[in-house]
Amino acid sequence: MYSIAITSRTLHFLQPAGTSRGVYTTRKSFYLTLSDSGRPGVTGLGECATLPDLSCDALPDGEYERTLRRFCTDFCRTGRLDIDALRPYPSMLFGLETAKAQLDAGGSTDFFGTPFGRGEEGIPINGLVWMGTFDEMYRRLEAKLEAGFRCVKLKIGAIDFDRELDLVRHIRRTFPREQVELRVDANGGFRPEEALQRLEALAPYGIHSIEQPVRQHQWREMVRLCAASPLPVALDEELIGVNDSTEKARLLDTLRPQYIVLKPSLHGGMAGTREWIRLAGERHIGSWITSALESNVGLNAVAQLTADVYGPHISLPQGLGTGRLFADNIPMPLAIRGDQLWACRQEKDRPDVTAPASDKNRWQ
Template identity: 30%
Template structure:
């Protein structure tokens, strides 16, 4: 099969699979701890044999699992089959008609379309989006919830590797001890903290005061995603800026949180891909919010596309594949360096992802 336009640029074939990957150490947040990560991978081939690769990391919190993703992917892929992959507006409108939820599955198809389209026009994805590779911020490294000494060692190793920014996962009754351990392990690092919605509003404000003493830059998702008034209370009384992640899933959520957040966290896996993530990013800018591009623990097949958004953002949290065990990821991307630097100049075409 060739594309609908008849010139071989349409999606002629596709395949999907799941990939399970071991982490280099168990990774904990306030909602639980995991030792493995699973992504769904989509490959699209056009009529001239060019291939685009995309992936998504389904998370039940955002309405999807690997099993549900694999169930709905054939319906999503039926939308793009025979079509030029660059018709993203048309594709996403049709996605809404055939599948509810499952943003990571949508993201996998969207990323594969972006990758294939950029390869067809022989341009890097970041250039196709109009982004300046020299403006990409450095990625932070996430220090997961663990005993304080383990978090100190993790922070020290990340600082030794060259990371300048660390994100510290919190949400326990020993948060101060954990932050102190991280600060001891990485005394020069810029710290951000992420409670993943674990704190009550007054608790978050109290903790913000002593967190400021550790030179923390901002606190991410201090209260439950549904607690909009709690988020406002923290925003108005906190000693630190506030970032909204779980409270701001798509562009439609931005107006509801923009008057109670300083930073909006954009992720392909919760927004549904590059196209809707860009809409969320621009909505955040229109409301005078800063933006951080984030990720799940996932394969480079999706992180490479997220990195293409980084130049348009103030902060980056794109360490997902760096948390995997050596050799666990079947894909490589040289644009995210082991020290957190983002070097998009190495991308020649597409997202820049390659198979190992």
């Protein structure tokens, strides 16, 4: 018989995380601790968290928790995940999938028995440079390169585009494309009438790809950009809220991007992410997986999924380096070594997601 305890916790960013949609200074997560009376002492932990103004299931706290409670109750009663019912709530599905995967793995953080999960190989990741002033972004870039990253993603759209272009130009004067792979993420920050011109301005500098150049739901413009862009276009926000398999296929067939970028807590949980990757692969569209500002609990789950989907010997850098964002992150056996994320199997840290008793609820 299953039971689930829920706690909530607010995490604090070490530095404000800026995107074209705003700046995050805190992140609230709900944690599910799943147990089974038939396996005493074994638990699975999952994280459910949304990003305001971005997640399709970003509900007010009270409504979010009530909805989450209902799905937890249904799962404990039936013993199975109702994927179809949970499709509109990807962050909740992801948390439940994570908790169940860890419980099924006997409580281990190695969910799927991969070389990564066993600590035998790392996953290559990109270094992430958040939006900021020219000087801030350049200092952050230097720090990533000094740490050994060979693929760096720049968040752009916060300062004047000409200054951002100056930064890209300066990078390429020092670091040729053979030495450092550059990705840029506009987070939908370009206006449709200027987007193609800006992509053409970036093209001479050997950019690997640009994520979401214009805001989602502008399909006519996105079709034109994907077809005419001198840079490979990767879709991210465009995929949010597209939960039905038929709708996913229609989006891919219509827009024809070169890549899709998948965040399980935004794009359908583990099940939805696997479905996106399958559909994209059938159309020769590339993909990679990235975290979405989760704590280390969610980051580990995303990494375990990545290793299971793409591994072993992953060559394309993934977006899994956000574990150092928070001042009060939850300990997990993860480490960044150079430009790779590793699972440290020798570590025995148990996540501590305790909260005041008033914040806890249990369903059976």
